[in-house]
Amino acid sequence: MISAIVMAAGRGTRMNSKYAKTMHKILGKPMIEHTYDVLEKIGVENKVFVVGYGREAIMNHLQNKVQYAVQEPLLGTAHAVMQAEQLKGKKGKTLIINGDCPLITAETYKLLLKKTTKEYPLVVLTTVPEDPKSYGRVVREKEQLIKIVERKDCTEKEIEIKEINAGIYCVDNELLWKYLPEVDNNNNQKEYYITDLVQIFRKYGHKVMPLLIEDSEELQGINSMSELASATKWMQMKVNSHWMEKGVNIIDPERTYISTEAEIGSDTIIYPNVRIEGKAIIGENNVLTEGTYLENVVFGNNNTIKCSRITDTKIGNDVTVGPNAHLRNDCVIADKAHIGNYVEMKNVRFGHDSKCAHLTYLGDADVGEYCNFGCGVVTVNYDGKYKYHTEIGDHVFIGSNVNLIAPVNIGDYTVLAAGSTITADVKKGDLAIGRVRQEIKPGYGFKYLNK
Ligand code: UD1
Numbered sequence: 001m002i003s004a005i006v007m008a009a010g011r012g013t014r015m016n017s018k019y020a021k022t023m024h025k026i027l028g029k030p031m032i033e034h035t036y037d038v039l040e041k042i043g044v045e046n047k048v049f050v051v052g053y054g055r056e057a058i059m060n061h062l063q064n065k066v067q068y069a070v071q072e073p074l075l076g077t078a079h080a081v082m083q084a085e086q087l088k089g090k091k092g093k094t095l096i097i098n099g100d101c102p103l104i105t106a107e108t109y110k111l112l113l114k115k116t117t118k119e120y121p122l123v124v125l126t127t128v129p130e131d132p133k134s135y136g137r138v139v140r141e142k143e144q145l146i147k148i149v150e151r152k153d154c155t156e157k158e159i160e161i162k163e164i165n166a167g168i169y170c171v172d173n174e175l176l177w178k179y180l181p182e183v184d185n186n187n188n189q190k191e192y193y194i195t196d197l198v199q200i201f202r203k204y205g206h207k208v209m210p211l212l213i214e215d216s217e218e219l220q221g222i223n224s225m226s227e228l229a230s231a232t233k234w235m236q237m238k239v240n241s242h243w244m245e246k247g248v249n250i251i252d253p254e255r256t257y258i259s260t261e262a263e264i265g266s267d268t269i270i271y272p273n274v275r276i277e278g279k280a281i282i283g284e285n286n287v288l289t290e291g292t293y294l295e296n297v298v299f300g301n302n303n304t305i306k307c308s309r310i311t312d313t314k315i316g317n318d319v320t321v322g323p324n325a326h327l328r329n330d331c332v333i334a335d336k337a338h339i340g341n342y343v344e345m346k347n348v349r350f351g352h353d354s355k356c357a358h359l360t361y362l363g364d365a366d367v368g369e370y371c372n373f374g375c376g377v378v379t380v381n382y383d384g385k386y387k388y389h390t391e392i393g394d395h396v397f398i399g400s401n402v403n404l405i406a407p408v409n410i411g412d413y414t415v416l417a418a419g420s421t422i423t424a425d426v427k428k429g430d431l432a433i434g435r436v437r438q439e440i441k442p443g444y445g446f447k448y449l450n451k
């Protein structure tokens with residue numbers, strides 16, 4: 001059985017933020033969820049998250065997908081692990097994970113698990129970063145880890161050590177709980193350090209392995225906003241390289257942000273300053289131009305999205321959207337539709353080859369095929385208390401500046417004259433006109449202007 005203890009109770013003082021450190025996002029997803037996702041991916045059965053500072057937000061986010069242990073007060077990393085009492089008495093291996101190390105890949109965790117054996121019941125991920133900063137220093141003798149010394153407890157000589165502790169461990173669960181009570185707080189910070197396990201394991205004759213990982217950036221801990229930014233950059237480049245290898249044309253990968261959940265087909269062109277968050281499935285040959293923001297979308301192929309915001313929406317094939325359109329709340333846009341500039345749609349089904357080119361709001365509406373909307377059409381869907389539905393058939397021609405007072409039903413092959421306020425249903429094949437008749441007052445124009 002594989003278990004994991006994720007330590008996420010700390011405040012993250014160096015972040016200078018009022019939010020729990022692990023709720024800060026990387027590519028739109030909290031650090032803590034990156035960690036959760038990778039544990040899920042490698043099949044960890046028991047996932048215990050140790051929470052303390054800002055725990056409501058973390059628990060709200062991960063809900064009952066994991067188990068929680070509350071740490072209060074915060075007395076150090078070993079003290080955090082001690083709170084995960086759910087795991088006492090269980091057999092198998094336990095991963096102990098710093099909550100602020102969200103970049104570690106499934107492959108690295110799998111290697112760590114593999115290296116943890118009867119001979120080496122405790123394995124520690126280590127790396128050699130460019131700058132060893134405040135990381136714990138790794139004292140090794142060949143293949144054996146002797147001890148980890150926190151930066152603040154280092155001798156001058158130890159500070160010079162280049163290999164550091166990444167804060168990720170794998171341990172035999174029964175031995176973990178056997179030796180945890182021996183960790184004390186005899187150090188400069190008066191904290192219970194999980195790193196003390198190394199010497200305790202050795203004292204009882206167990207070997208401890210430092211597992212050196214080449215890519216120190218993958219192992220980086222996030223303690224400040226600038227480290228959050230560099231972690232984001234690392235993940236951004238990893239995701240973008242992956243999609244470029246699959247044939248996605250990312251014009252400027254430095255300025256393109258794609259979530260780890262997105263899928264993108266080849267020959268889709270992504271211009272700079274595009275952001276894709278959440279689950280997004282985007283087919284082939286789409287064009288996403290500057291300033292486009294997508295979240296939870298499913299697109300077919302050959303669509304062009306110009307500088308628009310689209311969330312929770314499905315789009316078929318050969319659709320054009322924008323510039324500056326806003327589609328949200330469960331819109332479904334059929335093939336060949338055209339949605340032009342400054343159009344907002346909310347909860348709308350928009351049919352095959354229908355066109356809505358300019359300055360329009362459609363909310364809570366079903367629109368059939370081959371319809372044409374003039375400029376400035378509004379579905380008046382809200383009376384201040386309730387929202388109402390608008391139903392529009394196929395082949396409907398709607399002139400400019402038409403208001404449809406919902407609920408209202410517009411039949412197939414109908415015409416709504418420009419400037420009309422439509423308050424009653426229109427039957428198949430009819431024309432509706434509802435506007436004030438024009439009066440002419442001869443010569444009044446001159447009179448007025450001469451005043
Ligand atoms: C820790 C390691 C250090 C290592 C580094 C790697 C210890 C003593 N030190 O230092 O050797 O090089 O990580 O990034 O373990 N936490 C709790 N409860 C606590 C204290 C911390 O849950 O009482 C959590 C924090 O929320 C954080 C993680 O444990 O997610 C690590 O704590 P942090 O204070 O960042 O440790 P470092 O000083 O970075």
Ligand code: CA
Nearest residue numbers: 100221222223
């Ligand atoms: Ca840290």
